[in-house]
Amino acid sequence: MTFRRSPLALAILGLLENGPLHPYGIQRLIKQWGKDQVVNVGQRTSLYRMIVRLEESGLITAGATERDERYPERTVYHLTEDGRTVCREWLAEILTTPRNEFPxxxxxxxxxxxxxxxxxxxxxxxxxxxxxxxxxxxxxxxxxxxxxxxxxxxxxxxxxxxxxxxxxxxxxxxxxxxxxxxxxxxxxxxxx
The missing domain is CATH 1.10.287 (Helix Hairpins)
Known part of the structure; x- marks a missing residue:
């Protein structure tokens, strides 16, 4: 399945390079690291939709579900080898090829x-x-x-x-x- 890259998809794959995370952790890191200045996280629902699309494409995979009495259950996601490869390909394309982004x-x-x-x-x-x-x-x-x-x-x-x-x-x-x-x-x- 061909997956159309986006800044949010790249951010998710890039953050998962450092290890498994649940969606809230991904969103928190995007904001904590100031990446929300260049990646539109929007509402949490758009983050969850992107995670589902990345998983359906085989770029990430669901792992264990964390349970903590203070929070609802959280599924942890891992980067797949295909995801790692695609992340590197996207990064190379983005860094080398100017693109008209229609601001x-x-x-x-x-x-x-x-x-x-x-x-x-x-x-x-x-x-x-x-x-x-x-x-x-x-x-x-x-x-x-x-x-x-x-x-x-x-x-x-x-x-x-x-x-x-x-x-x-x-x-x-x-x-x-x-x-x-x-x-x-x-x-x-x-x-x-």
């Missing part, structure tokens, strides 16, 4: 001509303010410590990347805002 911001930019340039400038200035706050949040994440020790850099590469992209976007918006202010970028709003 919302470029889609919004493609229709910016529907509003007057002054409105576009106001909206982009608001976005720039949000980006400034986001850069501060990312800077704080990059200096976090666990039990008094800095987090190893390899565990923060996605945060470094997010910061670099955020900085680049902010600089690009600064350029567009300057062009809107100077009048070198303009248009007449109207239907497409």
């Amino acid at each position: 919302e911001f470029p889609a919004g930019l493609s229709f910016v001509m529907l509003v007057p340039p002054e409105t576009a400038g106001e909206l982009l200035a608001q976005r720039r303010d949000h980006l400034t706050k986001r850069m501060a949040e990312l800077d704080a994440e990059l200096t976090l410590e666990v039990e008094g020790a800095p987090i190893p850099r390899f565990a923060l590469l996605e945060t470094e990347y997010q910061r670099a992209v955020t900085v680049a976007e902010a600089e690009w918006i600064d350029g567009i805002l300057e062009e809107l202010r100077s009048g070198s970028l303009t248009w007449t709003p109207g239907p497409v």
Whole structure:
């Protein structure tokens, strides 16, 4: 069975590399390690659905059911050899091949001509303010410590990347805002 990769599926397989986990443990680690900044865990039901799909595909397998009087029964999942292989293949594809992921911001930019340039400038200035706050949040994440020790850099590469992209976007918006202010970028709003 061919399984379509997703960030959540990759996260589940990647976390199971370190040993068996139950779904709540997977969700907790995704959040605890800050991976929820790059992996949409959403509601617990989407995590459970993904686990079922991975199990049906033979990439993970159910193991023992843990019983603890404080919690409901929890099934522990293990990574299969096929799962380990697929995880490595996905990782290689993701790291080597740029992909158009259709983010919302470029889609919004493609229709910016529907509003007057002054409105576009106001909206982009608001976005720039949000980006400034986001850069501060990312800077704080990059200096976090666990039990008094800095987090190893390899565990923060996605945060470094997010910061670099955020900085680049902010600089690009600064350029567009300057062009809107100077009048070198303009248009007449109207239907497409």
